[in-house]
Amino acid sequence: MAARKSSAKKAGVDKAQREFVAEAEEILERMREDLGELSDQRVAGAEVDPDLVNSIFRSAHSLKGLAGMFGFEGLSELAHRLEDILDGLRLGRIRMDNPAVDLLDEAVTLFTALFTQLGDESYEAEAATRIGELVARIETAAEDPSQPQDSLDPLDIAPMLLRALTEYEEHRLRENISRRRHVLLVDTSFEITAFEEGLSEVSAAIREVGEVVSTLPSPGDAPESQIRFSLLVATETPAADLSARLEFPDTDIKTVLAATAAPAESSAAPQPPVEASAAQSGGAEAAPAETGSGEVPGDGATGKGGARGGDLESLKSISDTVRVDIHKLDKLMNLVGELVIQRSAIARIATRLAADPTTSRIAAELFKTHKGLDRKLKELQASVLDVRMVPLRQIFEKLSRVVRRLQRDQSKDVNLGFSGEATELDKLIVEQLVDPLMHVVRNAFDHAIEGEDERVSAGKSREGNIWIDASQRGNHVVIEVRDDGRGIDPTAVREKAEAAGLVEPGQLLSDKDCLNLIFEAGLSTATGVSGTSGRGVGMDVVRTNLSDLGGIVVVSSEPGRGTAITMTLPITLAIIQTLIVAVGRDRFAIPLNSVLETLLIDASEIQRSERRELLNVRGEPLQLQRLSDEFGLDAPPQDRHYVVVLGLGELRLGLLVDRLDGQQDTVIKSIQGPAAQVRGIAGATELGDRGAVLVIDVSAIVEDSLRRRDAA
C-alpha cells in the first residue's frame, strides 16, 4: 500500500483510522448488497432502479473521499475508477450493458481483499499491481462519449430550484422528460419542529406512482416556525390525479411540463443510451422503478462522530434513536429465555438441597440468590419485551390512507374513527397484523357500508362509519372493527354454507354459529356472500393469519345495524408463561395467558349430551375436550381429572388432562419436519433438565373443538 500522506496526521491518525476502516467496511458491505440487487435487476431485464445506481455511486464516492483523506492512494485510485463508471451509469453516459459494469463486483472484491491486508507491507507491492491491472481493464472497457445537453431553462421552474439540482438530479430530470413523463412541482409546508415524518409520508405517497427528482427546502410562510419543501416529481400520473392521491394539508401541485402524447423526434432532451433493456421492451410505458429502498441507510442515527476527544457533547448526533434489526432482538429474547430456564434449574437444585438436613442452610442461601436472580431476570425480560413493542398507531395510519383512497376510487363517503392507537404490540405481530386488518376494513368498506341512497332510506346518516378500537386486556390485545352498515344475515350465510356443503340441512346452529361460518374456507371465496350479507372475500385467510399469531377472530352482527369483527391477539410471541400438563406419560405446555382457571373434578361430574362432554361450572355448561383424544394418546381411565379452562375472547373450552405439572417461563421454538404440520401444536419448548415438550396451540384446539361441536 502506498505510504500514508500527512493529511490526516494532525487529526489523530490512529483513532480516526480505525473509524475509517470500520466505516469503509460498512460501505463495502452495502455495495456488495446493492451490486447483488443491481445484478438481479439486470438479469430480470427490468429497468434498473436509478436510486440503486445512485446509492452505489455514493458508496464509491464516499470510499474515494475517505481513502484519499487517509492517504491510501491505491485504494483511492481504485474507488475513483469505480466512481467514474457509476457516475457514467447514473448520468446515462455509460450503458448498463457496458463490460465495465461487470468489473464492479471484481473491484469491490479486490477492495475487500486489500482492506484485510491493510498495513501488511509485503502485500503492498502486489496490491499496487492488482489495482493497476484492474484500473487498466476498467479504462479499456469504459467509454466516455460526452452527450451534448440541452438547457433546462425553458421549463417552468423557479431558477432557484433548477440551480440546486446536482448534475445527477439534472440528468434524472432530462431522462424523465425524454420518457415523456409529467414533470410536476409539489409544494408542501410543515411546522419546522416536525417536518420529517410528514415529508417522508408525502415522498412515499409520490414514490408509489413516480420519482422524486429533488427535494428543495425553503422558508415557509412563517419563516420562524414553518418550512416548505418543493418536490420536483416525474410521473405518468397527471397533476389532478396525483393531487387526489395526496390528501395532505398545505400541499399544492402544479404541472411544470405536461407529458406529450405523441413522441416528437426532435425532443428537447437527448435520448440517453442508459437502460437499454427497458427501451427495447417498450420503454416509454415502463413504470418508474420502485424507489423506496434506494436511500442509503446513512450512519446518521448512530453517528460515531463523537468518539474523538475534545468537545464530546457537540459531536453527538442529535437523533437518539437506534434502528435495530428485529432478529437481533429475537436473539436477545432467546438468550433471556435460556437464562430463565437456567434459573429454574437452580430452583430445583435448591429444592433438592433443602430436602437434606445437612445442606438445608446452603439451600436457604441458594433460594435467596435465586429470588434475586429471578427479580432481575423479570426486569430484563420486561425491558427486552418493551423494546419490541410498537404502538398500533402505525397500522391505523396506513388504514386511514387506504380508506381515503377507497373513498376516492368508489366515491363513497365513509368516516374512519380510531381509539386505542397507543396500544402496544410486539413489532413482529404488528407486521403480520397489517394484512388481516386491512382485509377486514376493506370488507367493511366494500360490502358492509351501503350506498348513499340505501343508507338514507334506511334512516341512517349519509356517510358510513367504521370504527377501530384497540385495547389491552391482560396479556392480550383486542382489536375490534365495527361498522354501521347493512349487517350480516345469518340465514343467508347458512344458505350459502349449505349450498357449499359445509353444513347439513337441518343441522342445529345458533345465529352466532351461522355468522362465524364466514370464516370457513369454502364460504368466503370469490363467490361468497357479498351483496346479500355484506361480507366478501377471504375471511378464512384472516382467521388463518390470526391463528398463526396465536389469536382468534369472531364476528357479531345485527342485520340492518352493523357488524363487529373482534380480533384477540397475544401481546408477544417471544416469551410466555406456560402451564405444564400431563396425559399418561406425555407432557405438554399450555400458554398461561389463555388459561382462565384449573379445576379438579371427579370423573362422575362429567355430563354427556349428544356426543359432547360437558361440565357444570358455577351453573354454566362448559364444553370439555380430552387432550388424549385431541392427539390420540394412551390415557388410562381415571377417577379424577384436572380441567384446564381455556379462554380466548368469548370462547371457552375445558381441556381434560391427568395431571398439572407446574408453571414455567418458556421460549417457544418453531419445529421443523412433520411435527410442524400437526394442527394444535404451536411449537416446542425446553424445560431445562426436564427435557423438551410440545406447546399447545390454544386457538387451534379451541376453534376445532367448538367447530366439531357445531358440526356434531
Added chain:
Amino acid sequence: MQRILIVEDSATMRSLLASTLEELASPVKVLAASNGFEALRLLPREEFDLVVTDINMPEINGLELVSFVKSNDQYRDIPLIIVSTEGSEKDREKGMQLGADAYVVKPFEPEALREVAQDLLSRNPVAK
C-alpha cells in the same frame, strides 16, 4: 464562542472535519448533522457562525441545503463552505452560484480548511 455546523453523512469524515475545526485559533463549538434533515432541524436551534457541508448526501443534498440557507433571511449571512470530493465541477459551480462562500476539495489539508474557516469567521466576528 462561535458555532460551526458540520453537515456530512460519513461518520469518519464528520469526525475529521470536527477535529480539524476544533483546532482553530479561536475557541469554537462544533455541532454535526449526519444529513440535510438534521441540519434543517439544527439550524433554528442554535445561532451558527459557519456551516460546512458535503454535497453528495441522502435525503436532501448539499446544494439544496445551500439554497435553503442562502434564500432564508434568518440564515443568509451565515458563511458556508462546501467540502466535497473532487469530481463534479458542475456541482461545485452550482454551489458557488447558490451563494456558498468557499469550496474545499476532499481530501483536504487540515491547515487549508482551517485557514478558509478562520477567514470566514473573522469576517463576521460578532456572534449574532
